[in-house]
Amino acid sequence: MGIECPRCNQSGKKVKSITVKHLVTESLAEKVPDKEIYYLCMSEDCDVVYYNLDREDIFNRTEIKVPIWFKKDADPKYICYCSKVTEEEIIDAVINQGAENMNDVIKITGAMENGNCTLNNPLGRCCGSIIMETINKAIKANK
Ligand SMILES: [Zn+2]
Known part of the structure; x- marks a missing residue:
């Protein structure tokens, strides 16, 4: 179970x-301890991005170097942070360039080409499943 924001x-x-x-x-990076677990607030409307277990270390959107894709008004909405591919580019690949699956999207957008997700992705995980969700969303919208 996750800890609440x-x-x-x-x-x-x-x-x-x-x-x-x-x-x-940069100025906050040194305050982050090496081995600690943080939590990413997943709600679209909340300004909090990361907080720790005792909920005393809190980082807001303005303290994070990249926009968090699912937060309200994120601009740009990166889906693949490593290769800087946005939600818009993935949707465009499906709707205007005939992409039907993950391989097509990777070929057209260059997503997942330089993977260093532990450092670049706000979840610290590979963006593959989110690319998949975005493709499905675009396919549905295009029907
Ligand atoms: Zn929150």
């Missing part, structure tokens, strides 16, 4: 501190 009380997803350290602004 101190602001919106929704449960967040576990992220290792190595990811948090890499994504917070």
Whole structure:
């Protein structure tokens, strides 16, 4: 079970501190301990991005170097943070360039070409499943 966000009380997803350290602004990076578990607040409307187990270390959107794709008004909405591929580019590949699956999208957009997800992705995980979700969403919208 995830620990609840101190602001919106929704449960967040576990992220290792190595990811948090890499994504917070330079001056805050040194405050992030090496081996600690953080949580990513998954709610669209909440300004909190990361918080720790005792909910005392909290990082807001303005303290993170990249936009968090599922947060309201994220711009750009990166899906693949490593290769800087946006939701818009994936949807365009499906709707305007005939992509039907993961391989097509990777070929057209260059997603997942340079993978270093532990550091670049806000969840510290491979973006593959989110690319898949985005493809499915685009296919549905295109019908
Ligand atoms: Zn929250």
